[in-house]
């Protein structure tokens with residue numbers, strides 16, 4: 001493994017690890033705030049119990065999110081000092097704003113987790129709202145920074161130095177809105193479906209306590225609308241990619257040749273040598289329709305780009321397929337649940353729906369990881385699209401394989417412990433209906 | 438971009454220092470708490486640990502964000518400094534990160550894991566050892582910057598890079614390449630006696646701060662006495678290192694010999710610092726805990742300010758000045774706005790946090806009830 005590869009792997013691993021906890025940090029506060037609101041309204045202690053148990057799980061995950069985020073902040077320099085020296089002044093702004101969002105988030109989370117009984121119920125609820133708002137804000141800002149890497153704006157290069165730096169223009173790039181919207185929905189969909197899935201599974205296993213029924217309802221209130229909107233938001237993303245990063249779009253779709261009325265390829269395996277995508281199900285003209293809203297639009301294939309500027313095609317294509325397949329599944333299950341709710345049928349009495357939910361527990365997270373692989377791998381070989389190459393930005397320090405090995409071990413260890421701790425929490429959750437009385 | 442730094446640049450450098458100071462005063466004390474968890478002894482051992490956990494629990498994540506702010510400000514406003522330091526200090530920063538991860542997660546895992554003593558003891562041990570280890574690494578990084586060792590290593594690396602870029606293979610470049618060994622660039626940048634000394638100083642200082650804060654927050658006299666003693670020991674250690682380290686390294690580390698001890702302001706500044714330190718110690722001795730808290734924080738502030746004054750106008754000695762490292766004006770202006778707006782949200786929130794958890798001393802009875810269950814169930 002070369003140093004560059006080790007650096008890329010370490011960055012990808014750290015981000016892929018952090019994003020899971022970040023998603024929970026965005027989504028769980030919303031669920032807790034809804035549950036606690038129900039308690040304040042109804043006085044039903046089940047909702048208080050639910051809020052408190054969710055809070056315990058969130059506390060564990062949040063701590064891991066905070067330390068893994070700290071790793072990332074340093075890693076930007078430890079692995080890509082050249083990139084940061086160039087990009088820092090340009091995209092430091094969203095990171096600085098994010099810093100303040102972290103402050104409010106951490107402050108009110110401390111109050112929320114440890115403040116039961118120390119402050120009024122109302123103040124407590126509002127602290128939860130603050131956590132939810134600042135969690136969303138941190139995600140918005142960091143994704144804005146990432147959007148700049150995809151569609152860099154707000155500077156001019158002269159002799160390798162950035163001139164005329166305009167940090168506000170760097171925040172308002174074409175990628176910013178589509179990416180932020182898509183990421184926020186992803187966070188709510190992933191959290192909602194994970195929580196709904198876990199409690200649906202417990203109901204299927206015979207835990208009849210109303211606790212779990214309420215949990216499924218609240219989780220779906222957040223997850224289902226997000227999952228239903230996600231394909232629309234994904235379409236917005238795809239169209240910005242088609243316009244601004246055509247090579248990425250071609251890789252996502254396994255489109256090697258430039259084509260009028262290009263088909264949409266479902267599945268399949270791109271072969272870079274033969275310049276074809278094999279074994280795909282092709283839907284005629286669908287790609288042109290989706291990407292440009294015109295069935296006869298011309299879609300640029302990878303042949304338009306010099307070979308050294310191709311992203312890894314197979315990885316990008318497969319990751320995109322995974323995301324879209326899971327997104328379709330989540331949207332379908334959401335539609336099912338919404339129909340049930342509209343016809344006033346109890347969702348939790350339908351075992352088929354419960355099973356569909358239980359299966360979907362990890363799907364939102366997997367789709368998010370896959371989506372980030374599309375975005376980041378699809379941007380290669382650029383670290384800043386058409387401005388700077390990843391290979392030129394890596395740290396000169398040799399032996400990067402060792403830090404990579406250390407971090408890998410640490411992430412594996414943390415994952416195992418987190419899973420064990422969460423299982424302990426679940427084992428203690430209420431069981432029978434009778435216990436509610 | 439050259440010459441003297443503008444007022445705005447200086448102000449931003451000041452904010453950077455202030456953020457680091459906040460991290461030391463608040464986050465440092467959280468590490469210090471972990472140190473006293475490791476050295477919890479006597480019949481009140483478990484109660485000492487419960488008090489430490491209660492004191493850290495609600496605030497450590499907020500306190501920790503100060504470090505993030507330092508990093509973010511550094512790469513936004515002084516990007517070359519960030520790039521140089523993260524390059525040559527890769528190893529100590531890596532070790533520090535491992536410490537940060539273990540400290541934060543072990544503390545949280547202990548709070549939510551099985552209450553039986555086996556699991557609790559294991560997490561407690563990881564938490565405590567990481568709390569000792571991390572401040573040392575942080576101090577080493579500061580010492581490496583202050584002494585110029587990090588900057589020197591960067592110089593060695595930069596010469597090689599300049600040669601490579603120019604395609605120069607002459608004898609001078611050959612020499613530069615041979616000088617740029619892994620050890621010279623990535624190890625000698627921080628593994629020096631002076632930097633290690635600063636590492637130990639940071640540890641002693643954090644333990645001192647934590648001892649004082651914990652004494653203030655103790656719910657009863659016996660526990661308070663425990664932490665008073667601990668704080669006094671740490672105060673002695675801090676003072677000893679703070680006096681001996683400069684004397685021992687004055688000849689070898691230029692920043693100490695010429696700038697810290699040799700400047701016109703050295704003598705008055707040293708005098709004031711010593712006076713404040715003596716106030717802190719004597720207030721502790723006389724059991725005037727609130728005064729001790731203020732004075733100990735003041736002493737740490739003066740130490741950091743002394744370091745900053747000694748290396749001014751250098752950001753990364755021996756050659757990177759604040760002015761040279763500064764980002765474009767447009768960025769600086771916007772960062773200033775962000776800081777202003779951020780403070781508007783941050784300050785009231787911080788005040789509220791500390792009001793809720795540190796304002797009133799915990800009631801005696803509540804403390805008693807908590808300790809019997811190791812202070813867990815009140816978290817709901």
Ligand code: HDD
Pocket residue numbers: 150175178179180182183185186187189190230231233234235237238239241248323324325326327328330363364365367368369370371372373374375376378
């Ligand atoms: C719950 C998660 C989830 C789901 C169900 C979907 N996505 Fe997604 N997708 C993400 C989560 C995600 C993400 C959060 O991981 C990404 C990475 C970067 C970003 O902005 O969002 C992403 C990126 C991403 C991109 C690349 C944007 C870029 O490179 O900047 C496109 C074109 C799509 N998505 C399209 C879709 C479509 C057409 C979906 C149809 C169902 C879909 N996504 C479902």
Ligand code: HEM
Pocket residue numbers: 018019021022023024025026061062063064065066067068069070071072073076102105106135136138139142143183498501502505
């Ligand atoms: C799309 C990617 C990302 C999203 C959506 C995201 C979002 C979040 C959220 C919501 C949190 C707080 C919740 C928690 O701690 O669990 C968080 C924490 C954090 N993130 Fe990320 N993040 C992303 C990537 C990054 C990157 C690239 C960096 C660093 C450069 C970073 C740095 C941090 C830091 C330092 C924290 C800890 C704050 C604290 O101490 O409370 N994140 N992130």
Ligand code: HEM
Pocket residue numbers: 008009011012015016018019080083142143145146369372373376377379380382383384390
């Ligand atoms: C949290 C969600 C994210 C995931 C899962 C993710 C994933 C990845 C992956 C897989 C790579 C390696 C690409 C390759 O080398 O083939 C990468 C690289 C990188 N990402 Fe992301 N990314 C995320 C968000 C972000 C954000 C928010 C930022 C910064 C603001 C960011 C900055 C970078 C940088 C600097 C690199 C290294 C340079 C490069 O390989 O292009 N990423 N990321």
